[in-house]
Amino acid sequence: MGISMSERQSNRRVRLQDGFWNKFTELVRGTVIPYQWEALNDRIPDAEPSYAIRNFRIAAGMEEGEFGGMVFQDSDVAKWIEAVGYSLASQPDPELEGTADELIEQIAKAQHANGYLNTYYSIKEPGNEWTNLHEAHELYCAGHMMEAAIAYYEATGKRKLLDVVCKFADYIDTVFGREQGKLRGYDGHQEIELALVKLYHATGEERYLKLAQFFIDERGQSPNFLIEECKQRGGYSHWAKKELPIPTIEQIAYNQAHLPVREQDVALGHSVRAVYMYAAMADLASLTDDRELLEACRRLWDNTTKRQMYITGGIGSTHHGEAFTFDHDLPNDTVYAETCASIGLIFFARRMLLLEAKSEYADVLERALYNNVLGSMSQDGKHYFYVNPLEVWPKASLNNPDRRHVKSVRQKWFGCSCCPPNVARLLTSLNDYIYTTSALDNKVYTHLFIGSEAQFELAAGQVALKQQSRLPWEGYVRFELTAVPDAAFTLALRIPSWCYGQAVMKINGMISEYEVENGYATVNRQWVQGDIVEWEPVLEAQLISSHPAIRANAGKAAIERGPLVYCLEEADNGSLLPNLSIDRQAELQSYFDTELLGGAVVIEVKGRADERASWQENTAYRPLAQQQVSEPVKLKAVPYYLWGNRQPGEMTVWIRV
Amino acid sequence: MGISMSERQSNRRVRLQDGFWNKFTELVRGTVIPYQWEALNDRIPDAEPSYAIRNFRIAAGMEEGEFGGMVFQDSDVAKWIEAVGYSLASQPDPELEGTADELIEQIAKAQHANGYLNTYYSIKEPGNEWTNLHEAHELYCAGHMMEAAIAYYEATGKRKLLDVVCKFADYIDTVFGREQGKLRGYDGHQEIELALVKLYHATGEERYLKLAQFFIDERGQSPNFLIEECKQRGGYSHWAKKELPIPTIEQIAYNQAHLPVREQDVALGHSVRAVYMYAAMADLASLTDDRELLEACRRLWDNTTKRQMYITGGIGSTHHGEAFTFDHDLPNDTVYAETCASIGLIFFARRMLLLEAKSEYADVLERALYNNVLGSMSQDGKHYFYVNPLEVWPKASLNNPDRRHVKSVRQKWFGCSCCPPNVARLLTSLNDYIYTTSALDNKVYTHLFIGSEAQFELAAGQVALKQQSRLPWEGYVRFELTAVPDAAFTLALRIPSWCYGQAVMKINGMISEYEVENGYATVNRQWVQGDIVEWEPVLEAQLISSHPAIRANAGKAAIERGPLVYCLEEADNGSLLPNLSIDRQAELQSYFDTELLGGAVVIEVKGRADERASWQENTAYRPLAQQQVSEPVKLKAVPYYLWGNRQPGEMTVWIRV
Known part of the structure; x- marks a missing residue:
């Protein structure tokens, strides 16, 4: 257990002061956290209301009204407090702390006498607690509140929220377990597992560690808890608002509960759920010296990062179930690569580093951080991508339903707004990484x-x-x-x-x-x-190719320079990006462009543009022999994390060679 | 009106006798029609039951039971009879005729006294007739029965079914119209329009022509009939079995009812509905000398075939709504290219030829026929593609939900089995084209x-x-x-x-x-x-390139030889087809391969395979500079219509150059 304790000590003593990152951490502190506070309070014009704070006020009896938002809306509030905690740890802000204190008072009031805390069930379905672990995210929300409480406690020394979550954890411990009369189950969305480990570190209370271990160990055992639970509800689905067929064991892979975790070899199902679970597995492998769990972590790491990860550190190849698909299936245009999934991958990577200091973990961590995650936030801190594509054709995003989930412009705030507060809590705790x-x-x-x-x-x-x-x-x-x-x-x-x-x-x-x-x-x-x-x-621009089995990138290369992946944008290269190709031998010329969005190194390289002028508008197909010779052009690539901050347009990471 | 009359006369006097096509028309006669009869009677093991014949028997009072299948299941029976009619016209078959006569007796018995005929409403929702034109396909089924009756009458001289449909048409004429008390509406799925034109030709009855014209003219007028009808049902949806939001005018583009047809410029919405409508528009433009309608037909033809058509003659770029998307959006892997849509395109092309004999209409007709349509049927006539992709990775079809609609193996019979009987009726009437x-x-x-x-x-x-x-x-x-x-x-x-x-x-x-x-x-x-x-x-193999705005094909070429599009299959070229490229200058060597599925001209050409041996399994990305020189290979291309008839595997039409 030494590793994690020393880790915690080191963490508390790192202060970030960096020419590149200060800008972003300042943005989070100065803009994102205040902006998200407005969002949580439903005060962003033209954005979907969050209802998240209001739900707590209603549950606390301070206001009348109906529950609003998703069943897991509480977690947005928790992630915000967690970010506030990290922010206060590095830079005190009495006004912000006051706001948070007040919010925490409301949260505490929303807690039931027995310790239970969840505004959805308090307001909308009292009495139905713990009847839909499969879909209703109760333990997921509990986990986020634990992470919030710990961050806030460590920053301010204030125990109020920590006491709330300990009381809740104690109560959860009376509900779940192998003993007679307890639920032998786990949440449909992993999160509480890693949170309980943190709570164990913060409090020294072994029970919390054991509870995390219980959830991890039970997952995927037979009979399958989530399936049995669905049967008990007669198949009633919270999301569909009607009875659905009982999920099969294959479908339960969405929740990574298709097999005991130690038997899992490949990343499957909802990608955020997966990496949150892998992170907790790594925690437990370290804390309990569990060799089998360590091996499972290594296998899942390899599969996730070496066969199912985009070059940007994105994971999740389909928006159906926001999920992994299978080895080497990494389409650039119908991609998902959710921001939260890359953040979860960073959590996983950091814990693998604590298990064993191998640079490949940090390589992936850096890749996901500088590209997928950093690119998800606009330069003004107020707009976010949920999906982080590697190829965008704005017209297709609008008019082809298969690509509608791929936005070409960052959005203000999402009805399901898991990503923005996740970015905030990651960037405010960057010193920990x-x-x-x-x-x-x-x-x-x-x-x-x-x-x-x-x-x-x-x-x-x-x-x-x-x-x-x-x-x-x-x-x-x-x-x-x-x-x-x-x-x-x-x-x-x-x-x-x-x-x-x-x-x-x-x-x-x-x-x-x-x-x-x-x-x-x-x-x-x-x-x-x-x-x-x-x-x-040595930090030099490079052309990168991808494994031959990654069919989407056949015949193409990406440009990397140090930790940054680059992309072509329409703003610099005109439209019809797929018709551009790069000269394999050409020199990649890097220079710092002070004009580009606050300054960045851009890369220019000689390439060619397929000849277009000889095409008539209404000819779709013609002999290749009629094609005129391609024209030499200079391609200009910009860091991927900056894409979509100018006028909307096409973007591509992979370029024909 | 001379054109269409002369057309009909000519049609009746063409007898097909062709080295290439006889095989397929014989297959339809000897295998497909009998097989589909078994399917319609629910006698194909392991295939979804059709219920289609049974529904008629129940509606006729000859059997007890519940309605089965889709709301438009009747149309499968109609399309089968239509194919039987064409088949009997070219080759008498007393046994088959006897079977059809018996079936027609049952259909006649299922007709209501007032002329109404539809087994879904007769069995399941009596009293609710004409309350859900938007979704329930009543006029669509009526149209197909009219086409069946005409084909059967022209082949056999037997009027029984023709009398049934005339009586039905007469009744429809009392229900729909601009007069007070009549429904000023039209079907959610176009089909009756072109059928009524045929019925007019078969009977000389002008009322049927006027009714077709009414349906075409009313479509897309304000207030929008389909939207108003949805409101009247309180938004209740047959498919969702619950109330849904009232569709917007943009959503009604799915049914091509977003604008009056004469104002439509681009192909939008469900592709089969679209081309069935365009076909009727072309009929009416010819019969009524309607210049404005002709111009609309030309615009829609140009848009459909020059900007939204695959090289195989497939149309429909997304499985969401089985629909068109927008100009030049022709993804090869998430494609729809439904068989029925290409058949509808052939209907449209034929009618444009009757309007004005321009070879481009026949070029498209031929392209769709020899590639998309012919390829949809297996060589045994018992398996069909609904979706006709231009790029297949079987693992992705299984494991990536975005591609699950793309099958790598033809299916036995579909729950929604519109395509197989549509192929049958087209191939049996090929002499008409x-x-x-x-x-x-x-x-x-x-x-x-x-x-x-x-x-x-x-x-x-x-x-x-x-x-x-x-x-x-x-x-x-x-x-x-x-x-x-x-x-x-x-x-x-x-x-x-x-x-x-x-x-x-x-x-x-x-x-x-x-x-x-x-x-x-x-x-x-x-x-x-x-x-x-x-x-x-001159019929020579050619490399074909596509318009630069068709991003999916950038840097790629297809092989065509005469009317046939070619493809690479894993069976001949190994897996990882995207890693193969073709030498632009290399000679395309054609030879007749007697071994290939009954014999076909195959094409061999020099190409290159990206080097794979130096890649380690667990390396996803590495510098392009490490890539070894690509290896020379001989690529072997086979006609697209033959793909998927050997072991399942990858397939691609577009090849890197």
Whole structure:
């Protein structure tokens, strides 16, 4: 259990200070959190109302009215408080804290005497609690409230919400379990499992860990709880508002309950549910030293990230069930790649790093963060993508129902608004993702190259360092050791996948050898206060191809530069992007464009445009021989995370070679 | 009205006798019609029951039971009778005729005293007739029964069913109209319009023509009949079995009732409904000399065939609503391209040919016939595609819900089995599509090169000819004039689009000049009995490219040879078809492969396969620079209509260049 405790200690002492990321964390603090507060209070003009705060006021008896929004609407409030907690931890804001305190009072009032807390069931279906775990997200909402309470408690020291969720967790522990009279079940949407682990860390209460383990262990056992529960309801479905056929075991793969988790080999079903579960599995594998669970985590990691992940770190290949499909099926145009799923993948990756410090976990974490997740939010912080496509034709998004879920313009707020608050809580807690330590081994790992000041407690003593980073634009990072212990310790710097092993380390200006361990450049020595470590992974634009079985990308390449995936937009390249191709041998020219949305490195490369002028409008097909020679053009690629911030238009990540 | 009368006369005197097509018409006669009879009688093991015959027996009071199948199940019976009629016309079969007579007796018994005929309403919702034109297909089924009755009457001279449908039509005429107390409406699924025109031709009864005109003219007028009708039902939906929101005018585009038909410019909505309507519009434009309607037909033709048609003659780009989407949106993998829609397109094309003999109509007709339609039926006549894709990955059809409608194996019989009987009635009436005449101008047009013996009545007198054709394998057609009038007349032979203007005509062995009129090679002269006209359009394999705005085909080519589109199948080329590319300059080598499914010309061409061996299974992305040089391979393409007749596997029409 040492790993996670040391992790927690390290986390609390990292302060982000970064040329690239400050802008986004400031955006979250200054705009997103206030904007989402307005949204939660139904005060955004022309956006679907959230009803989320109002539901709590009604459940608290402070207001009359009907429940509004989705059955899991409470979770939006929880995610917002969690983000507020992280934000307050790094930057106090008495007014914001006051607002949150007041909200927490209302939440506490909405809690039942026995500890139960859920506005949907309180307002709309009192008495029906725990009768539809399959669909109704009660434990999911409980989990989010736990995460919120912990973040808020750790930031402010205020226990009010923590007490609420502990009371709720204690109550849940009386409802679920293997003992006679208890429900031997679990939620249709995983989340409480990882939350209970956090609650265990925050409180030291072993019961919460055991309960998380119970939920994970029970999942997928026979007889299948979710199916049996459906039968008990006569098949009645909350969503359909009528009786539906009882789901088959194959259909229950949507909830990853088709097999005991230790027997699962491939990522299946709803992608957010999946990665939230995998994250909890990794937590438990670490905390309980469960070898079988660890192996399952590794298998599911490999399948998810090596066979079912888009180059942007997106997962989920279909909007039907917001789900995984199967190995190498990664269509770029009918893609789902939900923002929340990539955030869940980041949760999973971080826990795998805690289990075993292998750089591939951090590589995926970085990929999802800089591309799928960062690209989901507009530069004004007020508009979001739920679906993050790799190819967009705006007309098709409007007029072809198969692509209607793919938006070419970020939306204000969603009726099901899971993604925006998820982005907020991730970005406000980004400091948690940069380092881990192995306290007993006296190792400090740097996974992400994000400017920050950090302090760690190792067995050898206290370490403090200051990281400065020029990422993602340049491959240059500088560490200053501002406090060192009297004994030796190890600095382990990730060798990012995108430098392909080419990275130079300098210590106090002198090129230094390093050991490579699991993808980390490690140096163990007696450090001296003021030591400067420079880290220079080669960061160059590259053309990337994808595995031949990924049929959607056959004959195509993507452009990557460091952690960033690039794309072509209509704004720079005109329409009909599929008719552009890239010269395989051409030089990728990178330059910093100060004009582009606050400044970014753009890439220009020689390519060709299929000849169009000889085509008549009303000719659909003609001999290829009539095609004139293609025209040389200069292609301009911009970072994927910036797409869709200018006029709406076509976009593509994969380009014909 | 001369055109259509002459058309009918010509039709009755064409007998098909063709090396290529006989096999299929024999298949329909010997296998499909008997097989479908079994299907209609619910006697196909492991196939969904049809209930169609049983419904008539129940409605006739001959059997007890519940209605089964779709609300439009009657139309399957009608289409079967229609096919039987065409089949009997060309080849008497007393046993089959006896079966049909018996069935017709039952149908007659199911007719109400007032003329009404529909088993769904008779059995399931008596009293609710004409309350859900939007969804319930009453007039659609009526139309199909009219077509059946006419075909059967013309083949056998038996009036029983014709009298039934005339009585029904007379009754419909009392229900619908602009007069007070009549319904000023039309069917949600067009079909009766073209059927009433046929009934007018068969009976000479002008009222039927006027009624067709009424339905066409009323469609899309304000206030919108279908929307108002939905309101009257309180939004109750037959399909959803509950109240739904009242459709908007945009949604009513599904039924092509969003605008008066003369104002429609682009093909929208359910593709079968659309082309059935366009066919009726073309009929009426011709019969009533309606210039405005003609212009609408031309616009809709252009949009449908030049911007929304697949190279196979398939239409309908999405399975959502089995519908058109918008110009140039022709995805190959999520395609719909329903068999019935291409058949409807053939109906439309034939009527446009009657309006104005321009070869482009016949080019499309031929394209749809030899590819989308012919490919929909298996070589055993017992399995059918409803959706005719241009790219298939069987695993995706199974595991990605976005592609689940795309089957990689033809199905036995469908719950909604509109397609198989539609194929049967088209193939049994193929003789109707080969020629038209312009009797007053003394012109005989040959649109399709299909072996046949034909007689025509021109103003100049009687013409008889015998066509022999080596299509689709060779560009050689031979006409023998077996009877000629004393006056000159014009032979007009289509110059098929696929010969790109290169076609040689020989008369009695001597190369002969010809005039080109609207894509037809015409020769006017005093012909002599026994004259031999040889027609040699150049038939060579070609690489075809598609308009740059058809994004799905960017950088790709298809192979065509004469009227046939070709495809690559896994059976010949291994899996991972998207990794194959074709050498632009390579020679397309055609040879007749006697082993392939009864024999067909296959095409071989040099190409390249992306290198795969250097890829590790668990690497999804890597630098393009690591890609080894692609390997030379020989690609083997087979006619599209034959795909999916060997082991299931991948298929693609469009190949990277």
